[in-house]
Amino acid sequence: MERDFETKLQFQQQPAVGGAGSKAVQRTNSIAFRAPQEQFTVNDFELGKLLGTGSYSKVVKAKKNDTGNVYALKIMDKKFIAKENKVSYVKMERILLDQLEHPGIIKLCFTFQDTYSLYMALECCEGGELFDQITRKGRLTEDEACFYAAEVVDALEYIHSMGIIHRDIKPENLLLTTDGHIKIADFGSVKPTRHAQITILPNSANEKACTFVGTAAYIPPEVLNSAPAAFANDLWALGCTIYQMLSGSSPFKDASEWLIFQRIIARDVKFPEYFSDEARDLIDKLLDTEPSKRLGAGPDGYAPLKNHPFFKGINWQNLRKLPAPRLALEKKISVDFDIQDTPWNTAHIGDATADQQNIPDANVGFASSSEAQSHMSRLASIDSFDSRWQEFLKPDEAIVMTSKLKKIRRLTNKKVQLILTDSPRLLSVDPSRMTAKTSIVWSNDPNELNVQVASSSSFKICTPRKVSSFEDPKQRAWQWKKAIEGLQQR
Numbered sequence: 001m002e003r004d005f006e007t008k009l010q011f012q013q014q015p016a017v018g019g020a021g022s023k024a025v026q027r028t029n030s031i032a033f034r035a036p037q038e039q040f041t042v043n044d045f046e047l048g049k050l051l052g053t054g055s056y057s058k059v060v061k062a063k064k065n066d067t068g069n070v071y072a073l074k075i076m077d078k079k080f081i082a083k084e085n086k087v088s089y090v091k092m093e094r095i096l097l098d099q100l101e102h103p104g105i106i107k108l109c110f111t112f113q114d115t116y117s118l119y120m121a122l123e124c125c126e127g128g129e130l131f132d133q134i135t136r137k138g139r140l141t142e143d144e145a146c147f148y149a150a151e152v153v154d155a156l157e158y159i160h161s162m163g164i165i166h167r168d169i170k171p172e173n174l175l176l177t178t179d180g181h182i183k184i185a186d187f188g189s190v191k192p193t194r195h196a197q198i199t200i201l202p203n204s205a206n207e208k209a210c211t212f213v214g215t216a217a218y219i220p221p222e223v224l225n226s227a228p229a230a231f232a233n234d235l236w237a238l239g240c241t242i243y244q245m246l247s248g249s250s251p252f253k254d255a256s257e258w259l260i261f262q263r264i265i266a267r268d269v270k271f272p273e274y275f276s277d278e279a280r281d282l283i284d285k286l287l288d289t290e291p292s293k294r295l296g297a298g299p300d301g302y303a304p305l306k307n308h309p310f311f312k313g314i315n316w317q318n319l320r321k322l323p324a325p326r327l328a329l330e331k332k333i334s335v336d337f338d339i340q341d342t343p344w345n346t347a348h349i350g351d352a353t354a355d356q357q358n359i360p361d362a363n364v365g366f367a368s369s370s371e372a373q374s375h376m377s378r379l380a381s382i383d384s385f386d387s388r389w390q391e392f393l394k395p396d397e398a399i400v401m402t403s404k405l406k407k408i409r410r411l412t413n414k415k416v417q418l419i420l421t422d423s424p425r426l427l428s429v430d431p432s433r434m435t436a437k438t439s440i441v442w443s444n445d446p447n448e449l450n451v452q453v454a455s456s457s458s459f460k461i462c463t464p465r466k467v468s469s470f471e472d473p474k475q476r477a478w479q480w481k482k483a484i485e486g487l488q489q490r
């Protein structure tokens with residue numbers, strides 16, 4: 001499996017063919033990457049907070065120990081990528097980010113891998129997603145929306161000029177730098193056209209030509225009708241994004257994907273009264289059901305879009321030097337490098353809110369218990385990236401949750417790494433010697449195995465033969481209980 005993945009994913013280092021400046025699409029089996037494939041390991045980094053979770057990745061803030069440089073480390077589990085058939089997405093993103101060079105596009109700095117994971121070190125956008133700015137502010141002012149939209153238009157013009165279609169433009173994929181400028185991220189769904197000015201691997205231009213990719217609320221009607229991908233798809237998504245900035249929600253928002261699609265097909269869009277005439281007109285022209293009539297998709301290229309009255313006053317040559325809108329900051333306390341106890345223990349991620357730490361209810365802070373469950377499984381699954389514990393697992397067994405705990409004994413306390421797997425099993429490892437200790441006998445019967453929580457940091461795992469007491473410095477006692485009970489009820 002491992003070898004299979006390597007052959008699917010690795011490219012030989014050879015002299016460059018094509019690149020950002022080349023004249024037309026180049027298909028090749030070997031690519032010399034600009035962002036190098038390094039021999040680093042995850043231990044070369046101090047890992048910080050979870051920046052985001054994608055469908056096949058976790059992105060964490062990471063500081064390189066020797067240089068102090070900070071990156072957004074995109075971590076992808078090889079097994080998961082292979083299982084979910086995402087290899088072509090990962091390859092596409094790696095190859096494209098390597099060749100694209102624009103201030104409005106996230107930069108790939110280098111990559112590395114270990115037995116279990118692939119790592120892409122990306123330029124870190126500390127300002128988070130545009131989506132969060134919209135949520136925190138409720139909606140954006142027209143000045144703010146105009147600024148962000150202009151930066152997206154500028155980057156999209158470059159992307160399209162390179163002959164590629166992004167296909168997943170939405171506020172979640174528009175990231176913000178610390179000084180508030182936009183960078184487009186997530187190039188996994190990209191479709192290169194036949195005239196792409198980039199080097200791609202064989203067949204990747206033919207793949208997914210009419211495939212349904214993207215996010216329901218931003219998909220244009222022609223894609224729902226199985227038309228091949230075109231630049232105009234991104235302009236429709238841009239229209240939806242501008243609408244969302246100004247109103248707080250996407251224009252076709254509805255209770256289910258099916259209802260969203262019905263509304264898209266019917267172009268059922270209602271403009272709030274407070275939209276200016278310019279905003280209304282711009283969005284109206286981007287949401288034209290005829291793709292070739294969308295602003296920016298006609299024979300005059302981006303000129304009619306950039307000259308639209310909504311963008312009046314925008315200096316397109318000087319965009320990145322203009323002061324950006326003020327960022328609305330996250331309310332919760334952010335956990336960062338300073339409280340890391342081991343270089344690759346991401347166990348604290350997501351435990352950052354004061355509420356969760358102080359109140360003995362794992363659901364606190366979540367709208368529903370299912371939201372809490374999904375949050376917990378997201379937390380749990382990042383633990384599974386911890387390749388250090390893989391040697392204690394059986395083939396195909398995955399970690400659900402793991403923490404370094406203090407095992408409280410009558411005379412001495414000992415540090416143990418408690419590992420809950422999806423088998424399910426409860427393993428205990430001596431983290432300093434990396435040796436397996438006696439595991440706790442699993443049972444689905446709560447009379448035979450149950451967890452008693454005394455406080456957010458202390459809990460007992462009880463079996464008929466033994467009671468083991470633990471202290472969790474990350475205060476995840478309730479999460480441990482929920483995770484174990486969740487597996488018992490499966």
Ligand SMILES: Nc1ncnc2c1ncn2[C@@H]1O[C@H](COP(=O)(O)OP(=O)(O)OP(=O)(O)O)[C@@H](O)[C@H]1O
Binds near residue numbers: 057059074122128
């Ligand atoms: N360079 C970065 N700086 C800061 N945060 C980032 C960066 N890259 C990604 N993120 C965060 O991580 C999230 C997931 O990243 P990304 O979209 O690349 O993953 P993915 O698996 O490709 O996602 P998707 O499910 O959309 O395909 C983003 O939405 C964003 O919040």
